[in-house]
Amino acid sequence: SQQGEEDPQALSIQEGENATMNCSYKTSINNLQWYRQNSGRGLVHLILIRSNEREKHSGRLRVTLDTSKKSSSLLITASRAADTASYFCATANRDDKIIFGKGTRLHILP
Amino acid sequence: NAGVMQNPRHLVRRRGQEARLRCSPMKGHSHVYWYRQLPEEGLKFMVYLQKENIIDESGMPKERFSAEFPKEGPSILRIQQVVRGDSAAYFCASSQGLAAQNAQYFGPGTRLLVL
Numbered sequence: 754s755q756q757g758e759e760d761p762q763a764l765s766i767q768e769g770e771n772a773t774m775n776c777s778y779k780t781s782i783n784n785l786q787w788y789r790q791n792s793g794r795g796l797v798h799l800i801l802i803r804s805n806e807r808e809k810h811s812g813r814l815r816v817t818l819d820t821s822k823k824s825s826s827l828l829i830t831a832s833r834a835a836d837t838a839s840y841f842c843a844t845a846n847r848d849d850k851i852i853f854g855k856g857t858r859l860h861i862l863p
Numbered sequence: 864n865a866g867v868m869q870n871p872r873h874l875v876r877r878r879g880q881e882a883r884l885r886c887s888p889m890k891g892h893s894h895v896y897w898y899r900q901l902p903e904e905g906l907k908f909m910v911y912l913q914k915e916n917i918i919d920e921s922g923m924p925k926e927r928f929s930a931e932f933p934k935e936g937p938s939i940l941r942i943q944q945v946v947r948g949d950s951a952a953y954f955c956a957s958s959q960g961l962a963a964q965n966a967q968y969f970g971p972g973t974r975l976l977v978l
Contacts (some may be wrong), residue, residue: 757905783963795867795954795969796906841905845963850919851896853905 757785757842757854765860772829774857776842777822783845785818787827790839790856799827799840829859837861865890867957867970868937875976882942882949884973888957895938896956896967897923897930906954911962912938945977 760775776785784803788796800816802809802825809816815828829836839856846852868887876882888895893914898906908922912932923930927945932938942949952974956967 786966788969795971796956796967798966798968801966843906847963848919850921851908851962851967853898853907855903855905 757844757852759840759842759854759857761857762855763858763860765862766832767862768832768834770832772832772836772859772861774827774840774859776825776827776854778825778842778844779823780846782820783847785816785825786843786845786851787814787816787825788841788843788853790841792838796841832859832861834861834863867955867968869953869955869970869973871973872971873974873976875978876945877978878946879944882945882975882977884940884942884953884955884975885937886940886955886957886970887937888955889968892957892959892968894958894960894962894965895932896958896962897938897940898954898956900952900954900972909940909953942975945975947977950975950977 757776757778786801787799790796800811802816802818813830818825839858841853841856843851843853870885895912897909900906910923910930911919927943929941952972954972956969958965958967
């Protein structure tokens with residue numbers, strides 16, 4: 754069964770605004786990872802957050818993890834046109850299986 | 864340090880032909896994963912290999928699909944007797960260790976079109 758599910762499916766915001774994407778999952782995980790995919794390209798790893806961590810930062814990215822709610826969020830601050838892409842969460846369970854969600858398509862408007 | 868390389872980038876096959884997709888992991892990475900992506904969908908896990916061993920092939924169809932990662936050379940995903948439903952983007956990723964504990968680095972993908 755699918756593990757990570759992103760919400761919303763699509764998001765359009767003005768350049769400079771913050772973008773928040775959420776990911777919910779169903780079973781226990783070892784870690785959760787966020788990836789970005791530009792159209793027609795491979796995935797780029799953004800952040801890995803372990804199950805015993807609550808928050809992680811990387812530049813303009815902030816990821817939170819709430820294991821009690823089985824959810825994670827990815828916040829992109831001060832968005833730029835180059836942030837336009839699809840964003841996927843991927844969960845890794847004890848069997849070392851990585852399961853990807855269907856992604857959130859983010860569009861930054863000029 | 865070159866990233867994950869995949870070739871070909873685009874592959875067109877007629878129904879019934881064979882498709883052979885190659886993946887060279889990042890230098891120092893011994894774990895290789897293959898995924899399939901349909902348009903507007905996320906990635907679906909297919910198979911996980913380490914050098915000369917298939918660790919987990921639970922996501923790969925039992926018929927027509929096979930994968931290998933020889934001691935020397937790239938990992939190969941082979942699809943025999945392709946059908947239209949095999950049309951998709953196939954991505955390879957590599958990591959230093961277990962994917963559950965390490966970031967995966969993805970190649971640019973091979974887009975397979977079956978006519």
